[in-house]
Amino acid sequence: MGHDHDEDPRDDLAPTEGLPGRAGPSAASADGVLPPGAMIGHYRIEALLGRGGMGEVYRAQQLQPVHRTVALKRLRQRRLDARHLAHFEIERQLLAQMRHPAIAQVHDAGTTGDGHPYFVMEYIEGEPLTRYCETRALPLRERLALFVRVCEGVQHAHQKGVVHRDLKPGNILVSEVDGRPLPKIIDFGIATAGQRSDGHDRAGTPDYMSPEQAGLDGGGVEIDTRSDVYSLGVMLYELIAGHRPAADLSTDRAIHTCDATPLSQGLDTLPPEAADLRARQLGTPRGDLRRIMRGELDWVVARAMRRDRAERYPSASALAADLQRFLDGRPLEAVPATRRYVWRKFLGRHRLAVAATAAVALAVLAGLGLSLYGLQQATEQRRIAEQRSAELEKVAAFQQSMLEAVDIEGMGLGLSDGLREQIGHHAPERMPQLDAVLAKASTADLARAAIDRHLLANALAAIDRDFADQPALAERLRLSVGDVQLALGLSAAAATVFERVATEREARLGADHLDTLQARQAWAQADVEANAFADGRALAEDVLARAGSMPPDAADAAEWNDLRLEAARTRAIAMFNLGEREAARAAQQALYDDASAVRAPGDPALLNVQADLALSMARMGDIAEARRIHEDLYARLRDVRGAEDNRTLVVMGRLAVMRDMDGDADEAVALQTERVALGERKLGAEHPFTLNERGNLANMLLNAHRIDEAEPLMREVLDARARQFGEDAPATLRTRLNLAALLARDGRTAEALVLEEEVLAARRVDPGPRHPDTAFVEVNHATTMHRAGRPPAEVQAQLARALPLAREVLGEGHPQTRAAERIQALTWLQAGHDARAAAALADIRTLQQAEAEPDEPPDPVMGWALAEALDRLGRDAEADAIRASDVQWLLDLPADQRDADDTADLARIDEERSLLAALRR
Template sequence: MAQDRQEDPDRTELLATRAPSAAPSVGETLAPGAQLGRYRIEELLGRGGMGDVYRAEQLEPVRRTVALKLLRAQKLDARRVAYFEVERQLLAQMRHPAIAQIFDAGATPDGHPYFAMEFIAGSPITDYCDAHALPLRERIALFVRVCEGVQHAHQKGVIHRDLKPGNLLVDEVDGRALPKIIDFGIATATSLTEGREAAGTPDYMSPEQAGGDQALVDTRSDVFALGVVLGELLTGQRPNARGETETDGAHTLRLPSQQLSTLSPADAGKVAHARSEPLPRMRRVLRNELDWVVAKAMRFERGERYPSVAALAEDLQRFLDGQPVQAAPRTRRYVWRKFAQRHRTGILAASLVALALVGGLALSVYGLLQARAQRAIAEQRNAQLEKVAAFQQSMLEGIDIESMGAGIAGDLRAQVARQAPDEAPAFDLALAHASTPDLARSVIDRSILANAERAIVRDFGDDPALAADLRESVARVRVALGLPDAAAAGFAQVAGYRARALGEAAPETLKARQEQARALLDASRAKDALAVADAALHNAERLPANDPLRIKLRLDQAGAITGLGDRPRARRMLETLRADAIRLRGERDPATMEVTNNLAILLGRMGEPDAGRKLMEALLPMRAQVLGKDDPDTLEARHNLAIMRVLTGDKDGAVAMQREQVAIQTRRLGAEHPTTLGERGNLANMLTDSGKPEEALPIGSAVVEAATRVLGAEHPQTLRAKLNLSTVYARLHQFDKTLVMQQDVAEARTRLLGPRHPDTLYILVNRAGTLKQAGRPKEALALATQLLPQVREVLGEKHPQTQAALDIRGQSADALGDTALAIASYRELLPLREEAHGMDDNQTIMTAWRLQRLLRKQGDVSAADALRERYVAPLLRAKLDALDGGERTVRDMILEAERKGGPLEQP
């Protein structure tokens, strides 16, 4: 947070309300160099009624510049300190691009609370908009992003209470305005006053907040403050709300258009010019729509305001999109005017067409009119039929087959419990081995879709083009219901007809071929999908290079190569495709973003998570802005980014993002929907990686049980859930359970995917590691030695699983006394780990320590000394306070192993 060195002109004040109290003592400011906890003060940035804001340097556990606010107005006793800690945890949960992140909060030894937050080198939103002469629409779009950040805080249970331009800063990142909401400290400090004081800035404060009864303050109080800020953004002046914050019954409000009318014509013209609007139009826009929005946000009675900040943001977005705003009176004239504004070109074109038709009809002969009328009737009937088919398709595609299956299971259990309660336990056991979603799919396929296909043959045999369109509709429903094999057959039939009627290179034919290839990929028939995609791409050469259909076909081609296990080739194809798509369609195009998503996932699977995360960090905000925050593709990007964060070591950030993802999908789909189960399984996996296997165990167990019951024991998602749970058991040193689950997964993947598939090799390497951890080095060595040639060939030398296999072989050989094999393993592993992680990484240091110990044991003292000095000695010589937790653990393990004279055990 950055501010000028001056008093805040819009001061945050503590207003006396019900009981008189002494004015708070602000106290002396902290001098540069003073230390407060883990922070060293650099300079005073500003002062307000609640306290002082400093720029400070955080000294540990990381060094960074922060904005530190010291609240001198409130001193905390022991009871309040406990409550303050609860608020601190609440504030720390907020993670949103428009919110300055709060890193830390605490209290000084004498009881003064402080907050450490992200340092923003920005300016107040009003100053930024004026300095850059932003047009009216851009100001509103920027304000909508602020509203999204405030809504995020409200969802976390935090009311800001002091929203004003000085707390809404705007900075530029890569030339793009980025708003940041700061100073949530008031939200915490206010809760400590027990209703005696109202915190906030009077000019932006809602009536109930200024009235003193803090129990009345809720999220609508922030809506009021945002209404004031919006009015100021529109006209450069705050809406005059005299009487609005009082309880004398005088509820007057001067709206933006009225504010503009109080200015001289010259000054009003300057305001309009600074917003790229002609003055008459600006007056009209303010008076007809934006006045209503500001008025609704600033209603004296909070029940008459927008019910949430999200509703305010939605109304402003409707304004930007040319839609009628909800705050406006819903007159027919107003709605028609907005429709006409949105479709001006279309209405003009339609008018011209109508005139041309009238003229043409006037000149047509009666017989021609009759022929055209008959043809129009036929075309109308076909169009109506297509609309009905499209409606039925949308209804069937909207069926949640997993929820339907769960409902069937629940109904069956209820019937058995009522009619034969003694048999209920046995029935539950039998039902656990059935897949009710598959039953639901089968019923819909046989009873609805198969009948539809028979009706198409019977009733539309004389109109093959329409029949093909209807078959295509049925195939799309089958894709949505999870019947990819049948869908692929349907698309093949459609493509065959269109190829005969229109040619293989016709766009309609190629579209059906692309859908056929995608369905084959969904059915895990990668070889068949590749053949279809290759042939379609050959026939698509006459399409423009930037046609999205060509991009989708190339994407399916790369997906098939991935499915066949040739990941290096698939990577090259995706990298080339992404570069072409960006050049031809732009980075924010949906087709380009899909390519970026698939490439990022592939990079993560190939052992390059840093590169994958970089792509995904850029992709998520693009999808959220272009597609919407709740769009399935946006949620998929959030899911993938959380995984990338784990793979790159940001475990806390990953767990926080994943908890939110689980909450979103549980709310949207239910706790046992396959998508939600996948997210819950990922959360358990991340908790395990973060050193919290006890917390992960009940989550992982529940996911395996539900996935087995809902999806089936050998469904890929169930196998992933078992793999995750086996890892939890391993972290808890319950190796017998781990090995049993790993064996089940390995056998299933070998049977379903083949012995050389990357997913099969992954679980087999894990099993070798578990055998070593369980004290069975002979079996671990045999399995690792058997796997290494295949792992090198399929995954590559640099892949983490290749390195893991070498490490397992080295440790197992060492345990069995095969020093030569252990040395050979570590000599091969050390440069791979140094290249992947650096020479200071804990895994690199452990590998070097094991190798130098074995070399010394073999008598090669000079080589051992060289390794020790390069890799191990810097860690042992470092000061303890300069090491993080992982480095201290490795250092202690090395020293303890050397004291005992034994090998170093894997942490």
Template sequence: MTSQHPHDDQAPTESLATRLEGAATAPDGTLAPGARLGRYRIEGLLGRGGMGEVYRAAQLEPVRRTVALKLLRSQRLQARHLAYFEVERQLLAQMRHPAIAQIYDAGATEEGFPFFAMELIEGSPLTRYCQEHALPLNQRIGLFIRICEGVQHAHHKGVVHRDLKPANLLVDTIDGRPLPKIIDFGIATAATLALGDAAMERAGTPEYMSPEQAHGDAAQLDTRSDVYSLGVVLYELVAGMRPDAVGETWSADTVTAMAPSSRLAALPAAQAQDAARDRGLSLPRMRRLLRDDLDWIVLKAMQHDRNARYDSVSALAEDLQRYLDGRPVQAAPATRRYVWRKFAGRHRTAVVAACAVLLALLGGLGLSLYGLQQARTQRAMAEARSAELAKVAAFQQSMLEDIDIETMGVGLSEGLYRQVESADPSAADAFGKALAKASTGDLARSLVDRQLLAGAEAAIERDFADQPDVAADLRESVARVYAAIGLYDKAAAQFGEVAAYRSRTLGEAAEPTLRAQQAQVQALLEGAHVDAADAVLRTALPRAISLPVNDRTRVKLELAQVQVISARGDRERAKGMAQAVHERLVAAVGERDLAAMEALNGLAAVQRSVGDIEAARANMEKLVPLRTAALGPDHEETLSAMGNLAVMRIMSGEKQGAVQMQRQLTDIYLHRLGSEHPVTLQARATLATMMVDSGQAAEALPMMKEVLAARERVLGQDHPQTLRTRLNLATAHARLKDFASALPLEEQVIRARSRLLGPAHPDTLSILVNHAGTLLNDGQAEAALGLLGDVQPLALKALGGKHPQAQIAMVIRAEALRTRGQREQALVQYRELFDLRRTLLGEEHVETRVAAWNLIDVYRELGRPAEAEPLYQRYVAPLLAADAKTLSEPEAEFVALYREGRRPGKQ
């Protein structure tokens, strides 16, 4: 889990300069674009209602992001309500759920008008979204369940929404899936506080209010009021219309609302047909689906007696899930006939088979004897067919697993060239040169996906329905091909089906089941689906402990858990877990065991993430020869280790050798996998980044742009690797002094990581530090200091002093102070950095010498040469006097910079 970040809660509202008087206004009385409200700048009006307005606004500090700013100007908060409102604000800030739009800030203007700064959601109201996308009924219910989970999360935090309606339940399509977001949590609280005791608890929307809320009975208002509102929304979602406002909802005099199926039956035929068609159903089938279960669920949620409703939103969601699963719902009368009907619906095949058996028994003893003889004949035929089928399946499986994208790509290239050469020899040379620039591996991968694997999936469903064991083996082969060609989402789906089948037939702890789950987890992690991978791990890992200590499946599952924990930001814990796995394996089977090598690779990766570069490099220097000896130099795992080692070397200052190694790896992957395979894109991105770090930013820029475009197309805009490439492209622009291009790219990454990972995640903090450095280099020292004022303490806490980004933050702060002429303050920061590096890295490390150099410069600028001279003699003079042949690459670079008069540490 990510740690809490102060930016989420913001500073206390009392410290904000939020006066509306004098702010720029539009002719209609709303705030005009450009108007300021505290730390927010208004960009435009999104909507307006009886309680106030919603604006699109830019938050200017302490982080920059776009928010939805809701200003309630119908009433002012009374002074006696301010403390209660502050408590509510703190409660709202604690909510963290994917289905809840995050509230960043809340407060009141100096005139007493409440406001909320919320996550800006570019979505449609729930009912409109379902209608525009013609979502089937079951998908609508599944989407509604996710909304219920978000509301239940808020209830656990002690927050009741009080205004649940489709307009506050927004849905957007993310990665092809509908993603709901609940907005306006706490708005009703602010409104009731502003309106005063006389109208307590009446804030909300009449058509969706519970009776107790509509009648102003504050003593009875609790989470069940939200259950009622959700019942009205569910009614509208499944039936296509709300229950009548008068007599059934907020001012109801009747006890029970009309059931959705009854309302549907009362509609004009054309309107009812439209409602069914929107849900992908015929009208008779929609009537059957609404009748009973959905009627019961909706009416139970909307009971006027709150004690007769579901006692929680989770109970409502659970009953809806029972409906989707075909199980008896809790809202239904528990009659034997109903329970039996549900059982038969879930086990239709078994019930039909049982009935067939019963009829056969009633057929008589004479027929059974005849049937026995026939059965023996059929069994012999089936056994012969099964043996033949097994041979065919084994052949097909071997064909799938032997697919080689590299060979196919080369074959395509050679075949095309021969055809052109045969048809027009004079054009062959030009065509060959053009073909050399194309990626036939990418073409082969696309053909395999669309022509071969899609057909294989269909054939498995069609031809092996009666041979589920064979189907599972073939499906696993298809999944492995999907993974090999970089289509990780499709691979994860296939592995998931294989795991589910083997769990049912072999058991949850069987090795084939766990092996399929491990492959599913790895594909999910490659596709950046951390939460989904964690869900599978929670099931698989406890059962994998029964496998041998060095079983590869068990070790890979353990290391996948390390990846999940690291991805969520708790990297010190992840490092400790990886260390424990490696030590256990070395003690049990030795360091040359393949499982122990895998653990060493995982340990080095997490050591690198926490900034322990020397330890990570030492482990990779050990691993590469171990894997080369055990697997060969061209094995996939050996190449992967070499790539990690190249990164470790450049982070240690050995730039030229690292670039050369990475360039060789990139050429290998381009040849084997094509230019847009995720593995190749990773290699190309790493090479471009190394070139930037080695002073070749201009040469790296085109490659970086190509990789970014490919990752946006192949992986998506918000994939972690896409964001990393966008950040690296910003770095390349910054190295070329093109800050106008660098700063917007960095801001895009900041917004995406803050939204996806949280503002206190190590990756978010790292980009904030980089952004401060870019601002400084662009001449914005004041802005850099302002950003670091919040970020630097968090970076030091989350990353640790050993992490390079934490130290870079200290350098940027010192340089910004120095730029502003505050040399005494800069001296304090540089002294702290110097002491830290001496402790962590030692007296002779080149980074310690760099820190000493900065101190020397500041002492001299302050007119204190007596304090600068000992540092110069101890840390700089020995390198300047040394034989150049004896210097390491980082030391030689240090000497070159010093002699050129270029101060180190300036970003």
């Protein structure tokens, strides 16, 4: 008999254009350099272009399938181990996906016959960025415009999951097309989708390397896109100042120990004639250049080169956007937005209009004399209001961080410790009684209830009272409260909060604004977690429809992409729970394929999509593949994010379910016991997520034939769910069904039938008679009726409804469909339809043999039933052969060598024999 598993309601790289690895001879000279004429695959070496610490770059001719000149970089490292080979494979697939005018196209990649990795890329006839600018004395504005295009190319690589890690002028070649400079970023040979600064495999150029990449942050920090932003900052400094920031310091690595020296300070320290020369090279008078540096460019370079990467520009596109603002005469994000600064930028953009306005203003000044005092007072009031707004921003940010950092486990432990301290001080003789009470109580549950009742409810009331005139701040605070409610398992309450935020943002910002859609997605997720699947699906579909109109070149494209992915995940989960399982699984597969093409393999969002897909596979009967994916996911998450990270724990629980469904009940129980202990400690015994895990543990104990342990645990979960959610809530019905399965397996079929009929009546109404969950219960009910000894005609009537429904909505190969087919054959045997029973049992036996592992014994229950049917048909020899092959091995097995499954099979044979005997009587 099957049972429902509880779960939290919510790897291969997809094929790219293909960069097949090819090997070929590489006869290097004594110094390791390849001579002209040497062959690597389809490429003939023509000349050495340059060499460095990572390897050499050659000009080469591609001979097939097309003839063209290419640049070939051969890395110095040889004989890649498994880890480096995996990184190299991932890198070359990522590099093939990049398409941008500012990035040199990578054509091919592979390893030579003697083990050297190599990349083949577009050959660029150009000069390094700084040399191009200096030899042509490019004016400042033209340098910045050129640099903006470089940043756009870097941003494109980042969106494809690639961090360059060696950005420097020599890796940005500038050529001219139709008289216009065109930058090309080259040498992605050490790029990666994520690398730690742990002292190994460190690559790059020290003068341009970020502190975390150089290992000066203590090590162990994952290198991300902000490392490239730092390198861009160094290049920007060099483009403007004419030298690298480190040139002003005592050592080349000193730049990494503190934030960079301001640009203007470097100019001020130059001799007057050198400063004048630099100003002429940049096409700007010396005084204007100093003013520009101090007023704006100092801020831009300083922010790009912050030692603390959290203080840098968050992306290359953000740096480019600030430089474009400079070129357009608009205020920069990096510069504090004082009124004087903003007004000065406005004047710079609108000189003529301001001059005309000033002329008109002079004519009416006399009439405004009496208004000046009032204007002064209004200005002062505005200053006070702005100061208060800034203070409120800080308060809001602080309150938000406090709410989001609520530690239920810590509060519960603190409550226990506080009680022990008080009792120990005032009545130490009562300590044994207190310990006995605390052993049965969940202090984390008490803390969760107290937070909901006293903190969150008061917080929402205070937001309404104190922030009515600050709608944006109020919305942010409400979102924080909703996030905490969601984490506490108060999904319906969180949905109400998110709905209000989404409604207010729509009125204030518009229905298509990113902030509005993010709130609607949070609302959709909360609805799905609260089992309001239809509502959650409708909201997610609305978000997807509106988010699809986002401009492709939006500065916040990454946030839009994340929003679309999360909305698509939510919609698929809702579809699956609404019964559209095939469509939901197909949507999840497509989502995974699309996401894996543009995201790094370890991207958390990609792992979430993969976990969703694997769960759907399992619930649709593809257990082996689902388990394989979960085993891999769990090992990766445990190593990368830690054993107690929330995402790791979710996958840990799902993996235990996969092991159980795959027949490894003991392994499942061991893993799930650990999962439940972590959940109770972190969230409390009656947190909804912990109840899911406890319910699953009870089911696994049942499958391990440990009924005495499973039943009390299952009844505790049922009682808690009935109190929390109501008698007819989906989670409560699921636990009631699992208890029915336990009772039936223990021979208490009369009690089991009562529970099943209650669940079946509820599920036929909601989610409906043709829902997969309803089909599941229909099959269970037929199984229990058979084992309870109900007349075969009644069982067959139930099967006439259950089996076609299971085949239609669960599929021919689903374990529950197979269970219904076995019960049908056994019922035919009871009813005396011997020929039909024998044919069906023979088909079941043939299918089991085809799917069995090499050393897996035959199914003795089905073998016994088939032999009985053949005996009745007078086919005694066939019956004896079946008994000898399928049943006798179990009968001959010594009692001390039988496992729980063997004992259960013997009991089932005795049960079926008793049912047949009762009918004959």
